[in-house]
Amino acid sequence: MTEADILKALSNVQEPDLGKDLVTLNMIKNIMISGNVVAFTIVLTTPACPMKDMMRTASENAIKMLVNKDAVVKVDFTSNTTSNRLQGDKVLSGVKNIIAVVSGKGGVGKSTVSANLALALAEGGASVGLMDADIYGPSVPIMFGVRGERPMMKDNGGKGLIVPLEKFGIKLMSIGLLVDEKNAVVWRGPMASSAIKQFVTDVDWGELDYLVIDMPPGTGDIHLTLMQTVPVTGVVIVTTPQNVALADAKKGIAMFAQAQINVPIIGLVENMAYFTPAELPHNKYYLFGKEGGKRLAEEYDLPFLGQVPLVQSIREGGDEGVPAMVGQDELSQKAFRDFASLAVRNIAIRNANIPKTKLVEVVT
Secondary structure (H helix, E strand, O other): OOHHHHHHHHOOOEOOOOOOEOOOOOOEEEEEEEOOEEEEEEEEOOOOOOOHHHHHHHHHHHHHHHOOOOOEEEEEEEEOOOOOOOOOOOOOOOEEEEEEEEOOOOOOOHHHHHHHHHHHHHHOOOOEEEEEOOOOOOOHHHHOOOOOOOOEEEEEOOEEEEEOEEEOOEEEEEHHHOOOOOOOOOOOHHHHHHHHHHHHHOEOOOOEEEEEEEOOOOOOHHHHHHHHHOOOOEEEEEEOOOHHHHHHHHHHHHHHHOOOOOOOEEEEEEEEEEEOOOOOOOOOEOOOOOOHHHHHHHHOOOOEEEEEEEOHHHHHHHHHOOOHHHOOOHHHHHHHHHHHHHHHHHHHHHHHHOOOOOOOOOOO
16 A cells, blocks of 8 residues: 555545545645555544544545555544634634624524533534623623633733633633623723724634624624624524514624625524423424524525524523533533534535635725
């Protein structure tokens, strides 16, 4: 067996999401051959890649069928998370992907989805941050059990930077960590927008594969400020199945599709899709309607990222500071893992096929 033989065989193995073979994509590294043993490394597009077992099996089969049926194939994995950001981007220069989680209205579980998306990505091995950009209704301190904690400051060449808290393996920042939760944040739009700019420019996020941003509900100042401050990789739309939520979700979709904004939509996730009681784990009760989010995704030709059930443990975990992804409920964890897997796949496809998102310059 030669290295050329191995590469020729692996040129028949497709990366499932990008539609090209592993050799063309330059994903094969460190080929080593000793007798009948061949070892090599596949460089994944993300540590959280859900398709690596499929690629391992396909690679083993290709070498045994096309090179040596007696070969002992050893496949290692490493990752280099894809990014669509230009080298030299000054703002959040160490962050490869910025994912905004948005909803047209409040009450659809956007913060729950954001928190558990971040945790599911980190569980897959990615380095992740979670920014709570919901200035008027911050949820992160409660959901992660860090109420009353305050972030530290560090000096960076004469400029003070806020050091985000770390919990459950991800970095956290929220206005709720800076102000007393008993006091209302009574700010006009420009003040809220200024706070969001500071969360982007004055927080030491460091090196991250993904920064998940929990946006406020609606389509307003804070959304525009974020898009004008940093190029966003894409947005995840959260909705519930009922018509009232779907009507507002359409407004969010329309906002990001506008020519002067034009931020890619990674996909849509349907939260509270059905109720499943703990004592009847196989029963589904469609309290808010059935598959409204799925139909909306089809109507707008958006990737559908899955359904998250309405489960009591999700609510309890959020209130107790233990999100579903680090709790005990397997049903909700599977739903969030499946959602995160589809999200990272669509991010990789987006990075491979769509030009870099530019900063929004003027919106009138």
